[in-house]
Amino acid sequence: MVRKSYGDPVAEDLRYVVKAIIGEENFVEMYPNRSNNFCCGGGGGFLQSGFPDQRREYGRIKAEQILATGAKYCITPCHNCHAQVHDLSDVRNHPWETVHIWTLLCLSLGILGPNERAYLGEDLKDVDVFHPESSNF
Amino acid sequence: MAEQAIKLGGKKQSTFIDKVKEMLPEGGNLNLCLTCGACSSGCPATGLEGMDPRKFLRMAALGMDEEITSTPWSWMCSMCQRCIYVCPMKINIPQLVYFARQSWPRDKRPKGILGSCDIALRNDTCSAMGATEEDFQFVVEDVLEEYQEAQPEFAKMLAPVNKKNVTYYLNQNSREPVTEPDEMVPLWKILHLVGADWTYGTKGWAAENYCMFMADDDGWRKIVETKAKAVEDLGCKVWLNTE
Ligand code: SF4
Numbered sequence: 167m168v169r170k171s172y173g174d175p176v177a178e179d180l181r182y183v184v185k186a187i188i189g190e191e192n193f194v195e196m197y198p199n200r201s202n203n204f205c206c207g208g209g210g211g212f213l214q215s216g217f218p219d220q221r222r223e224y225g226r227i228k229a230e231q232i233l234a235t236g237a238k239y240c241i242t243p244c245h246n247c248h249a250q251v252h253d254l255s256d257v258r259n260h261p262w263e264t265v266h267i268w269t270l271l272c273l274s275l276g277i278l279g280p281n282e283r284a285y286l287g288e289d290l291k292d293v294d295v296f297h298p299e300s301s302n303f
Numbered sequence: 304m305a306e307q308a309i310k311l312g313g314k315k316q317s318t319f320i321d322k323v324k325e326m327l328p329e330g331g332n333l334n335l336c337l338t339c340g341a342c343s344s345g346c347p348a349t350g351l352e353g354m355d356p357r358k359f360l361r362m363a364a365l366g367m368d369e370e371i372t373s374t375p376w377s378w379m380c381s382m383c384q385r386c387i388y389v390c391p392m393k394i395n396i397p398q399l400v401y402f403a404r405q406s407w408p409r410d411k412r413p414k415g416i417l418g419s420c421d422i423a424l425r426n427d428t429c430s431a432m433g434a435t436e437e438d439f440q441f442v443v444e445d446v447l448e449e450y451q452e453a454q455p456e457f458a459k460m461l462a463p464v465n466k467k468n469v470t471y472y473l474n475q476n477s478r479e480p481v482t483e484p485d486e487m488v489p490l491w492k493i494l495h496l497v498g499a500d501w502t503y504g505t506k507g508w509a510a511e512n513y514c515m516f517m518a519d520d521d522g523w524r525k526i527v528e529t530k531a532k533a534v535e536d537l538g539c540k541v542w543l544n545t546e
């Protein structure tokens with residue numbers, strides 16, 4: 167989305183959204199970023215092309231970028247990225263969680279129900295921000 | 304980067320790169336390469352199958368058509384375009400890769416992509432997982448009802464299907480209705496809270512397009528046209544694709 171169509175301005179818009187959701191102090195930038203970032207390797211059909219070893223080798227750069235941030239959550243923008251980044255974490259014994267932005271947005275609004283938390287880690291699974299009626303408990 | 308020297312086959316008899324050049328605006332800048340290597344140094348696919356983008360381009364330029372059109376590396380370039388971004392000459396290597404994919408006999412292309420493309424072409428939903436119009440509508444309505452009951456604050460939330468003349472037509476990746484339907488709900492909640500006027504459609508609802516990855520131009524076009532028609536037939540103003 168950033169490199170192919172809307173350019174860096176849309177990357178800024180998304181940073182605004184993410185920081186508004188999780189708080190500026192919880193946002194960790196990866197390097198390189200924006201148009202200069204690396205593809206995770208889930209795109210272009212790679213996930214379905216039947217070359218899992220090569221795909222994971224391709225994704226090593228992305229995995230190292232994520233690990234270098236020390237962040238516990240990586241937000242991914244589309245299904246291909248989600249599946250690939252999730253798999254990259256999986257094969258490393260889950261050093262990070264991989265989430266869609268809608269999950270965190272709903273969590274921050276206090277409207278994320280118990281069945282919508284498949285991709286949250288143990289630390290956030292039971293977090294209920296405002297609304298007790300959509301609670302786990 | 305190569306372990307052994309590349310042998311060239313006598314007289315240049317290239318057709319592949321010339322054909323590609325004819326098809327691209329400005330010839331894709333394919334003969335402007337400075338061999339600087341910026342593309343390869345920042346390409347995550349560098350090294351796979353002993354290939355990298357600069358080498359791929361050089362081999363094409365040298366007329367090594369057979370190697371270019373048979374290396375499985377074509378399926379390991381994710382078309383991310385980082386090489387174009389860093390290239391001083393803005394050379395379109397992924398487009399060259401796309402045409403290399405296209406040179407593979409259709410039935411020899413990767414099974415996973417081929418199967419998904421063919422299934423999507425089978426019906427108007429464009430679902431690569433083969434979910435039908437009825438399946439989709441049933442899952443959406445079923446999940447909605449469940450949430451309206453279980454979460455009273457969302458009793459009035461809607462997930463319309465085939466609603467006419469609304470602002471947004473929303474696509475949905477098949478993965479959710481087929482394998483993890485609860486994952487559709489957070490987006491519905493957000494749309495509900497902001498008061499968005501939106502709909503799904505039974506036709507063209509699936510967001511994915513594997514025929515594009517397959518480099519199957521006709522299939523790709525058919526899927527895009529089917530989806531665009533679905534949006535137009537419902538009279539929606541904006542087509543939202545979450546892919
Ligand atoms: S970055 Fe561009 S000019 Fe440099 S080697 Fe790659 S294709 Fe050639």
Ligand code: SF4
Pocket residue numbers: 205342345346347348349356379380381382383384385386387396397
């Ligand atoms: S588009 Fe392909 S060749 Fe270019 S950087 Fe991405 S993976 Fe490498």
